[in-house]
Amino acid sequence: MTDIAATAPVTGRSFWGDAWARLKSNKAAMFSLFYLVFMAIICIVGPFFVPHQYTTIYADYVRTPPSLSAYPQADMIETALHDAVRRMRVDTQEWHQEDDRVFVTVKSSREIDERNTRYLDRSDTFDDARIESRSDDGLTMVMSAAVKQKYFFFGTDNTGRDLLSRTLMAGRISLAIGLLAGVVAVAIGVIYGATSGFIGGKTDEVMMRIVDVLYSLPFIFFVIMLVVFFGRNFVLMFIAVGAVLWLDMARIVRGQALSLRRQEYVQAAEALGVPRRGILQRHIIPNLLGVVVIYMTLLVPQVIILESFLSFLGLGVQEPMTSWGVLISTGAKNIGTANWLLFFPAFFLVSTLFALNFVGDGLRDALDPKDR
Template identity: 80%
Template structure:
């Protein structure tokens, strides 16, 4: 064996190590529940963001002919519903029904009145949620009898409609946008404030730490609901207020968690070496303390988002959250709870989306906790 072969043999057996994040990702991929939850969360987010653009109904459109319509994969109206919608139209036209028939998706109606019937009355037919394209077919010489035809609109309500006749599918998807956005934005606000505040308090220590943590204790004593009501009184009810109010309160837990981790990190040798080299405290915080806190912060973030969604749902249930015509899963569940006896689908669909999302977020949080735990490596 030549010297070159001897020199090259150790290089061929060099083992390349993996970083903490690479090892954590490999461990996370081995967790089937966490990976399925990640895929499900991505699917829910994609459906809620892009879904309303493909749903045929707008979330604010009211269909007065389809109030509390049960969910179905078949097109509405049913045969028995056409007659009821026709009676409502003829009442507005102030005429009497003489005869009608339905063929090939088009209704032919013969009506009679005590006074000559004006053709412009057909606009009442076009304004209906059931009929469209009304056309006069025949009219008696005295004008007291008229025959007209109208196309029957085909409407699909896969999730049914709510108590005022709005499509529940489009409202559930738009509500998902709001709930997920509030959860993520409030989580980012809480984590950002908590990490900076807690890392500063834990790293500086001494009197600075005492003063900063006593401020946290004072804020802990303020009732959350009272704080939100006070913000609503001063700034009104809007979407931005929701995540600011929730995020401005939930950072307290994050600050305490980060402070405890920072107290432990400041005693490590690499921090002491940086101090000995003359690195400023702000530089140590940015380069050493905060980056080493990312593991617990990422885990807490995944567990904080479902907490925020539940809080938003609770506030919306009390009437302190987002207001009509905007909606959220909490608002839909609140309305569905009041109509569970007569229209249980109004509660079941938004509740399923909310509960399944919360389960997925918790599974992801548990998976990240196991993947980033250095004791299990």
Template identity: 65%
Template sequence: MTDLSPPGPTPGPTAGPAPGRSLWVDARARLLANRAATVSAVLLMVMTLLCALGPLLLPNDFNTIHQNYTKVPPSLSAYPKPEMIGPALEKAAGRARIEVLDWAQDGAVITATLTSAKPIDDRAARYFDRSDLFHDSRIETLDDGRARLTARVKQSWFFFGTDQNGRDLLARTLIAGRVSLAIGLMAGLVAVAIGVVYGAVSGFVGGRTDEVMMRVVDILYSLPFIFFVIMLVVFFGRNFLLTFLAVGAVMWLDMARIVRGQTLALKRLEFVQAAEALGVSRAGILRRHILPNLLGPVIIYMTLLVPTVIIMESFLSYLGLGVQEPMSSWGVLISQGAKTMPHANWLLYFPALFLISTLFALNFLGDGLRDALDPKDR
């Protein structure tokens, strides 16, 4: 019997399995979905760019001393203020042994009448040009023995004010940010690189190797940190790079213990035992199974390590073993600003604001990276 029913739909090609996504792709998607971590990452990038490029764009060098602008408060308008011009004129004239009878200002031009017991030489204008307030000064002798001074007001901007030596606090804060961020980052990377490898090998190999490696860590723990830094200074001299090595060479001990404990817990899990049963080498297991699962604790510890390193660097600088003048760091600026708190509080507020915002951003970014890199949340 012939089947006259219409033919059914032709089956299409069988759909293959959906392509899988790697840990890094999932981590990137989860990190971008975390608003606090994303904002913190942007803030850290902006802070890094400000510290790296900001001093090149500012009108004042971080080490230039403005004798007429010591401990001036922050201002969005240019200095000098009107009340500063008169005392600056009299101070400059006093150094030249000249008396100022009167003066007037027309825009950016200052005109003053000068008198002296002796004839006034036109070279006395140099005393006014040496001031931070005037430039292009000229002196003309009048018929009655007096002289007329003509000078232009030199405008200066101090958005964060100046310190006790008359140096621009904004420029010094950005330069100090370079030092603090560089020390925190470099010392953190040194501690992570040494501690992760050392702790992972110790925990994964186990046995007598683990015992020996941990006893070495215990011996290094017994050495005082300050003694270790002093030894480095004696043998290699005081060097900016020495701070990186000294701090990083000590901070890796905690990282090694944390990684070892995590490795001991991971190597007993089923996926590691399955990899061993399939004949994967120990180096391959460490690289592809152990280390990716350690990224969460490592990232969190590194975000906590950076503020610790910054505080430690401040302590070393206080002892004369760290950053030396004319360089500075946020910790050093905060220490100096705390001494002038009653009458120049901006010297403490601005460096502390930069440091606190950076530390908050590091903590939020560390939490976001921990959640994004946790393989259990995939």
């Protein structure tokens, strides 16, 4: 028994394996991670399955409150029917509803044109309009139309667009800007900071003074300048945010690189004649991944908030495209009369930012070597 116990293999865990095990034990971080994945999936796939396009305008459903039941309601049917009949320039004599069809009797002082049924078909409330009966003199006509049922789970906005589809589409833009600008900022910051910290000397001084000069430029002024010269588009937002936020990453990585260059394994690689590029790729940057991953999770919320702030000011995403910042800006103007316009996009944005911060805290604890 002693020999068997002595020869039993001892398996260890790598740094990343141990970090993953500790991350899994953090319930808040794992729940937030699954929530972020779920949010990304519904924002990417959801617009293909919702019944309305984010650009479709329903004139009969302007500022419609959210509801789990189908529209139109009884009073909305009557309003839409009277509007359509008024455009026909005839008078409503009587109307009633049977199952999913409405029947309306109209009269006029002159002969009624049969093509008036198109006014019912053009409505967002009715479809499949047809003539049921007509008087011999053509002054009275009975028309019918099917009632189109529509669901607006998040309600509609000021122009009659479905808020659910617009919120999901806005999530695509906000998350894409956050991830893309975050990746660009991290990539530039890691390469720039690692190079500056590892080389050191006058090169480090010059590179850091360049960072100081860029720090002195106001971010809003920089964005306005880009808007004036290049116009407003998604790529501009991505470049403007990513091209500024790498400065913090560069400073953080530089400080870590200055510490790593004094480590024994780096000095051994230099003594063996490994070129500086190889030391950066094999030793410096891989050992910075823990700090980079943590900062990335904290940078994405910052980018999303900046995008929302710029869109709130009118410098970001423009119609018909939208983002959470654009929707929140619109909702803030209508909070007294249509609070759902603010509640749903704000909930999506705030919950996503909370989840990102929880994941960042979990990664910080999992990747901290002092806690192993």
